Amino acid sequence: MQVRVGIAGASGYAGMEATFLLARHPRVELAFLGSESWAGSTAGERLGLSGRASRLVYAERSAWEAGLECCDAVLLATFEDVSRPLAPVLARRGTRVIDLSSAFRVPEEDDVEAVYGLPELFRARIPGSRLIANPGCYPTAILLALVPLLRSGLLEPEGLVVNAVSGVTGAGRRAEESYAFAELDDDVRAYGIFRHRHLPELRRILSAAAGVPVDPVFTPTLLPIRRGILATIVGRLAPEASAARIREAYLAAYADEPFVELRPSPDEVSLRRVVGTNRVCIGFAVSGSHFLACAAIDNLIKGAAGQAVQNLNLLFGWDERLGLDDLRWFRP
Ligand SMILES: NC(=O)c1ccc[n+]([C@@H]2O[C@H](COP(=O)([O-])OP(=O)(O)OC[C@H]3O[C@@H](n4cnc5c(N)ncnc54)[C@H](OP(=O)(O)O)[C@@H]3O)[C@@H](O)[C@H]2O)c1
Structure with a gap:
């Protein structure tokens, strides 16, 4: 039997990617697509999909709650202020919710309980949950x-x-001056220094892993390319650490992971290896007490819609790779 899945925010970059992935997923019937700006048009017209999903008509916002309630699972690919009220309502009524916004990644006191959906690190918690913070x-x-x-x-x-x-x-599909082609092209700049919205999430998970507060200095930089994230991480080895022990720790964590590719050195990590896939590619080097690692993902797949589908697969007890292996495409 097919599971009925809906997407809210289906006209955004993450929502479009999710639509492509779920339209070809063997266990999913794409049942609802929510978008105000595309309301009334079909997925065939907007995305060039074929088959059953192509006939789905995008629904305006006033119809979202009722439409999403009829689904077994939903992906909320909108913003925090949309997810915060909508996700708990749907979860309480029995729909499995995977929220792509930052609304539930760092729980606040009154929040409904959400599981942090990073399968390679927290897989065991995912299957029974009603609400996943992607x-x-x-x-x-x-x-x-x-x-x-x-x-x-x-x-x-x-x-x-x-x-x-x-x-x-x-940065999403926004129409802002600083994201216009003439502003971005041929230029590189950092942004959000010491206040990027991902910092609380990073601090929370890193601190839990270390058992003490961790507060990295994080500098994000926009490149005039469409997709991909490459993070370069620099730190100091603990006294008992060595390159061999680091390699062992990575292998112990990831040797059986279908979406983690470990490379022998950081200079073998590149966007080309991951863009269009659900993979993360990681390589590291050590010199004296210095540690450096590079990690790369496709921001719209492993960083958003692909990871959401990975979580969906875990929620329904399917093979985690379903609908996610054999991807290799380049789209904005
Ligand atoms: N882009 C990424 O790489 C990425 C990665 C990880 C997570 N995310 C998260 O995923 C979510 C979507 O990101 P995105 O990059 O896809 O953004 P986007 O391209 O700007 O799309 C946002 C979507 O939300 C809808 N929307 C806008 N205002 C709305 C409102 N007031 N109420 C309801 N819907 C509204 C838009 O469609 P209509 O106006 O047509 O309804 C659109 O479909 C965000 O929370 C983002 O932080 C994005």
Whole structure:
């Protein structure tokens, strides 16, 4: 039997990617697509889909709650202020909710309980949950590189520095001056320094892994490319750590992971290896007490819609790779 899945925010970059993935997923019937700006048009017209999903008509916002309630599971690919009221209502009525916004990644006192949906690190918690907080794109790459090493005490938790470059789709489909082609093209700039919205999420998960507060210096930079995140992480080895022990920790965490590719060195990690896939690629090097790792993902797949589908697969007890292996396409 097919599981009925709906997407809210289906006209955004994450929502479009989710639509492509779920339209070809063997266990899913795409049952609802919510978008105000595309209301009344079909997925065939907007995305060039074929088959059953192509006939789905995008629904305006006033119809979302009723439409999403008829689904077994929903992906909320909108913003925090939309997810915060909508997700608990749907979850209480029995719909499995995967929220792509930052609304539930760092729980507040009155929040409904949400599981942080980074399968490689928290797989066991996912299957029984009603509400999954899908991780942010930068945190996905950074946490996958750092958490196994902090958990095993191989890195000093103090003094971590993360510089990460991102393609422009990471900022969503917004029409703002600073995201216009003429502003972005031929230029590179950092943004959100010391106040990026992913910092609370990074601090929370890194601190839990290390068992002490961790507060990395995080500098995100936009590149004039469409997709992909490459994070370069610099830290200090703990006294008992070595390159061999770090390799062992990565292998212990990831040897059987279908979406983690470990490379022998950071210079073998590149966006080309991951863009269009649900994979994260990680490579590291050690010199004296210095540690450096690079981690790369496709921000819209492993950083958003692909990870949401991975979580959906776990929620319904399917093979985690369903609908996610054999991807290789390049789209904005
Ligand atoms: N882009 C990424 O790489 C990425 C990665 C990880 C997580 N995320 C998260 O995923 C979510 C979507 O991101 P995105 O990049 O896809 O953004 P986006 O391209 O700007 O799309 C946002 C979507 O939300 C809808 N929307 C806008 N205002 C709304 C409102 N007031 N009420 C309801 N719907 C509204 C828009 O469609 P209509 O106006 O047509 O309804 C659109 O479909 C965000 O929370 C983002 O933080 C994004």
